[in-house]
Amino acid sequence: MATTETTARPVGREWGVLLVLCGAIFLEGVDVSMVGVALPSIQADLGMTPGALQWVVSAYVLGYGGFMLLGGRAADLLGRRRVFLFWLAVFVLFSGLGGLAQDGWVLVLARFVTGLSAAFLTPAGLSIITTAFDGPRRDQALLVYGGVGAAGFSLGLVVGGLLTALGWRWVFFAPVAVALVVLAAAVKVLPRDADRVRGRFDLAGAATATGAMLLLVLAVAEGVWQALVGGLVLLAAFAAVERRAAQPLVRPGLLRVPNLVRVNLAALLFAASFFGFQLVAVLYFQQVLGWSALETGLALLVAGVDAVLAPTLTPRLVARFGLIKVITAGLLAAAAAYALFLRIDAGWGYWQVFPTVALLGIAFALAYGPLTIVATDGVADAEQGLAGGLLNTSFQFGAALGVAGVTAVVAFGDTPLEGYRSALLVPVAAALLAAVTASRGARRRSA
Numbered sequence: 161m162a163t164t165e166t167t168a169r170p171v172g173r174e175w176g177v178l179l180v181l182c183g184a185i186f187l188e189g190v191d192v193s194m195v196g197v198a199l200p201s202i203q204a205d206l207g208m209t210p211g212a213l214q215w216v217v218s219a220y221v222l223g224y225g226g227f228m229l230l231g232g233r234a235a236d237l238l239g240r241r242r243v244f245l246f247w248l249a250v251f252v253l254f255s256g257l258g259g260l261a262q263d264g265w266v267l268v269l270a271r272f273v274t275g276l277s278a279a280f281l282t283p284a285g286l287s288i289i290t291t292a293f294d295g296p297r298r299d300q301a302l303l304v305y306g307g308v309g310a311a312g313f314s315l316g317l318v319v320g321g322l323l324t325a326l327g328w329r330w331v332f333f334a335p336v337a338v339a340l341v342v343l344a345a346a347v348k349v350l351p352r353d354a355d356r357v358r359g360r361f362d363l364a365g366a367a368t369a370t371g372a373m374l375l376l377v378l379a380v381a382e383g384v385w386q387a388l389v390g391g392l393v394l395l396a397a398f399a400a401v402e403r404r405a406a407q408p409l410v411r412p413g414l415l416r417v418p419n420l421v422r423v424n425l426a427a428l429l430f431a432a433s434f435f436g437f438q439l440v441a442v443l444y445f446q447q448v449l450g451w452s453a454l455e456t457g458l459a460l461l462v463a464g465v466d467a468v469l470a471p472t473l474t475p476r477l478v479a480r481f482g483l484i485k486v487i488t489a490g491l492l493a494a495a496a497a498y499a500l501f502l503r504i505d506a507g508w509g510y511w512q513v514f515p516t517v518a519l520l521g522i523a524f525a526l527a528y529g530p531l532t533i534v535a536t537d538g539v540a541d542a543e544q545g546l547a548g549g550l551l552n553t554s555f556q557f558g559a560a561l562g563v564a565g566v567t568a569v570v571a572f573g574d575t576p577l578e579g580y581r582s583a584l585l586v587p588v589a590a591a592l593l594a595a596v597t598a599s600r601g602a603r604r605r606s607a
Contacts, residue, residue, distance in 0.1 A: 176349035177292055178301050181285045182308040183342040184248065188278050189312020191255070191335050192220070192559075194320025195271075196442060197453045201328040208264040217563075218382060219268045223275025225556030226374035230366050231280035232287070232549020233409050236542060237361055239353030240284045240291070245346055247280040252339045259332030270332075283548035290536045290544045292351055299533055300475055306529025307470020313434070314463035314524055317442065321457020365409035368398035373553065380560040410550075414543060422597055423534045424554040429594035430491060430527060431558025433587035434520075436566040437498050440587075443570075444580045448506055459510055463517045469525035483530045488599045490526025493519050495591035502584050506577060531598070562590065 195216065203213045235243045251274060258270035286305070293301045323330040375391030378384055402408040415421055445451040445459060477486050497519035503512075535551040536544060566583040573579020 173349065174293060174297065174301070176345070177288065177351065178304060180342060180346045180349055181289055182305055183338070183345070184244075184281060184285050185305060185309040186312040187251075187335055187338050187342065188282055189309050190316040190319055191274070191278070191312075193313050193316025193438065194323065194331055195220075196438065197317055197320035197457060198324045198328040198331045200446070201324055201453070202267070205328065206261070206264045206267065212264050212268075214382075215268045216264075216271055218378075219272040220275035221556060221560050222374055222377050223272040223277075224279050225275075225377040225553060225560065227276050227279035227370055228283065228549045228553040228556065229369050229373065229409065229546070230549075232283035232546040232552075233361075233366070234280060235284035235287050235545030235548075240288045240545060241346075241350045241353050243280055244284040244288065244350065245343065247277040247284070248339060248343050248346065251277040251281060252336050252343065255332050255339065256336045259329040259336070279549075279552075282552050283545045286532070286536070286548035286551075287544035288350065290539075290548070291541045299478070302533045302536070303475050303478070303529035304471040306532045307466055307474065307525060310470060310524035310528035311464050311467030314460065314466060314521060317438070317460045318457040318464065321453045321455070324453040362401075362405050362407055362409040364401045365398060365405055368394050368401055369409055372398055377557065377560055380557065380564050383564065410546065411543065414539065414546065417538045419534055419537075420539075420547070420550070422600065423531060424550055426487070426491070426594045426598040427531050427535065427551055428554040428558035428561070429590045429597065430494065430531070431555040432562030432565065433494055433498065433590035433594065434524075434562070435559040436562030436590065437501070437520075437584070437587040439563050440566050440570070440580050440583050441501070443576070444504060448504075448577050448580070449508060459513050460517055462514065463521040463524070465518065465521035466525035466528070469522065470529050474525055474529055477526070478530060483534055484599060486526050487530045487534070488595050490523045490528075490530070491591055491595035491598060493526065494523035495588055495595065497523060498584055498587040498591060502581060502588070504577070504581060504584075558590075562587065565590075 199213055199216065202208065202216065208216075231243070231247075254270045254273040254277065258267050258274065261267035261270060289301050289305055290298060319334075320331055323334055372391045372394035375387040375394060379388035379391055402410055402412060441460075442456060445456045446453070451459065474486065477489075497516045500519070501516045532551065536547045539547040565586040569583040569586060570576075570579035573582055
């Protein structure tokens with residue numbers, strides 16, 4: 161049943177909490193996507209080989225995807241505010257270190273620790289929202305939060321292009337300035353950790369889960385089959401440990417929460433489609449069309465429409481049609497956006513690109529926030545951090561899978577343009593599979 165406008169909106173101090181956490185998730189989204197635009201400049205300045213340059217991206221994914229489950233559970237056990245503030249400070253330090261790097265290995269180290277900080281920071285922030293807001297205000301807050309996070313992903317390329325035009329080091333320095341503002345505000349407005357969970361940390365589960373995630377992300381991102389085998393072995397060990405642990409890292413019953421597994425799979429496929437498309441689009445714009453980093457960023461500017469639509473239009477659509485239809489519509493819009501891009505040729509200009517980018521912004525506005533709601537719905541407050549960790553782990557694995565998938569297909573093209581056209585089938589298929597998965601698994605709700 162739809163709620164009134166008044167009861168659905170955050171009130172009083174909740175607005176301050178929501179603004180701080182939206183600032184953090186926007187920063188995380190921008191940081192993930194804008195570095196890709198700066199890679200050619202980084203390579204030229206630091207003299208990195210293509211293999212070494214890949215680690216600027218892979219190191220971040222390893223830190224983020226590998227430690228996400230651990231980060232989510234740490235927020236539940238150690239206190240969400242405490243974990244959020246500490247790891248935001250770590251983010252500030254190591255993003256700054258990345259901007260100061262004079263050697264490739266220093267930049268790779270900085271990116272790994274920045275990804276590690278995001279692995280703790282993101283689920284802590286999400287769980288603060290899901291526990292600090294009640295009822296309709298929780299859903300409204302998650303839609304705003306999800307919309308801002310999606311805008312960070314889509315606008316990251318724009319911001320990356322603008323900053324790279326000034327110098328690639330600004331891609332790392334600018335987030336430091338924003339993060340310091342968010343950190344100062346967070347100290348004042350975030351609620352104290354009154355709901356901190358009392359219990360022991362599942363060290364064996366944490367070690368096997370983190371090891372498995374690290375190896376599996378490495379296998380997907382770098383194509384190392386030995387890492388895949390090792391990751392699967394550790395994953396089996398993790399399952400065995402969790403069945404016997406008195407206070408497991410991931411309670412087996414959590415995976416039986418309605419829709420949790422399906423919505424995480426849909427999120428994984430959605431991320432795979434977007435990051436796979438992003439890689440193809442950036443390479444096409446710069447290598448085939450000859451656009452600069454700035455021109456590439458500006459071409460993608462319209463995707464930021466999700467920042468406006470997510471908190472305004474999406475709640476109305478959810479109230480009218482329910483989460484299931486809105487999520488499915490968003491994922492189908494993404495598939496349509498990628499399908500339109502299949503027609504790329506060497507003579508395209510901005511107006512040929514525009515429909516795909518606009519549809520992608522609409523897709524994020526419709527899908528990202530509602531997916532977040534379903535992924536945390538029905539989960540006890542004591543496990544909200546872990547639920548957030550599962551969702552963001554799915555996004556990171558999806559990103560790695562999407563990039564690996566399109567990279568493999570591009571190599572089979574006789575020309576770069578043919579390779580890019582073929583590779584675009586990967587995001588189209590992933591988005592369609594995400595739509596099918598979400599439509600069969602998401603439970604019908606209204607805001």
